[in-house]
Amino acid sequence: MRILVFGRVGQLGSALAELLPSHHVVTFLDQPDVDLARPETLPDLIGQNEPELVINAAAYTAVDKAESEPQVAGLINAHAPRVMAKTCQTLGIPLIHYSTDYVFDGTASTPYTEEVPVSPKSVYGRTKLDGEEGVAKETDQHIILRTAWLYSHIGHNFLKTMLRVASEGKPLRVVDDQMGSPTFAWDLGMASVAFVDALESGRDDVYGIFHATNAGVTSWHGFAQKIFELAKAEQVDLMAIPTDSYPTPAPRPAYSVLNGGRLNRVVGVKMPDWQDALARCIARL
Numbered sequence: 001m002r003i004l005v006f007g008r009v010g011q012l013g014s015a016l017a018e019l020l021p022s023h024h025v026v027t028f029l030d031q032p033d034v035d036l037a038r039p040e041t042l043p044d045l046i047g048q049n050e051p052e053l054v055i056n057a058a059a060y061t062a063v064d065k066a067e068s069e070p071q072v073a074g075l076i077n078a079h080a081p082r083v084m085a086k087t088c089q090t091l092g093i094p095l096i097h098y099s100t101d102y103v104f105d106g107t108a109s110t111p112y113t114e115e116v117p118v119s120p121k122s123v124y125g126r127t128k129l130d131g132e133e134g135v136a137k138e139t140d141q142h143i144i145l146r147t148a149w150l151y152s153h154i155g156h157n158f159l160k161t162m163l164r165v166a167s168e169g170k171p172l173r174v175v176d177d178q179m180g181s182p183t184f185a186w187d188l189g190m191a192s193v194a195f196v197d198a199l200e201s202g203r204d205d206v207y208g209i210f211h212a213t214n215a216g217v218t219s220w221h222g223f224a225q226k227i228f229e230l231a232k233a234e235q236v237d238l239m240a241i242p243t244d245s246y247p248t249p250a251p252r253p254a255y256s257v258l259n260g261g262r263l264n265r266v267v268g269v270k271m272p273d274w275q276d277a278l279a280r281c282i283a284r285l
Helices: 011-019 039-049 070-089 125-139 160-168 183-200 221-229 259-268 274-282
Strands: 003-007 025-029 055-056 095-100 142-147 171-177 208-211 236-240
Touching: 003 011, 003 039, 003 142, 011 025, 011 095, 025 039, 039 070, 055 070, 055 183, 070 095, 070 125, 095 125, 095 183, 125 142, 160 171, 160 221, 160 274, 171 221, 183 259, 183 274, 208 259, 221 236, 221 274
Parallel strands: 003 025, 003 055, 055 095, 095 142, 142 208, 171 236
Antiparallel strands: none
């Protein structure tokens, strides 16, 4: 298949660059060759590459900054994916797009299924939901993968921040009352490849919204503890704190656990446990 991927240098784009089977002809577009804040340029870019599948692995992910930049976040997270979807519909090709646990309000106590009503509480969450809805409105041939707590051995993320701050000997105060499933970008990439394989085989029953996170649940503090344990970091000054001791411009969901049952039923993907995934990630540092 000829595959066009938006986003190459980020965590997910880097995973896709490594994981997409070599028999595909894959083109990656990233800055400065593409500017998602100018969605009007996307139809021509897509058309020039003549893809059989588009994957949008790019997004505005600065959760707190989005509170003061709602217009830019909206262009990249909502308007651009909708234009991609409309162009894909015109060309008769599928679109794989990624979303987030932030579309939920975080007040649940059991893992969110795809059918649970959405209720974002932040600008970031609202723009990502707008992107989901725009994609679904413009094309039936859409696959939307919601994920959460994404990290990798590359890029900027919680794992890299914890290790950096600890190496500097600084104290770490990490919230222990937000629950979620840390997700290794490479495992999300493997789930994505399963959809590519299904589409290549001609399946037309793999469209819609899917939840894709590593299995298991922890807090940010528990995640940090496991990072330092697996990285064999010593004498780390780590303390658990409540969310209200660490105020942020954008509210965080208190509960971000997503139910991956549909992912397993439809494409046979059972995401690995988060602790196993973290060990594999740290081995690549």
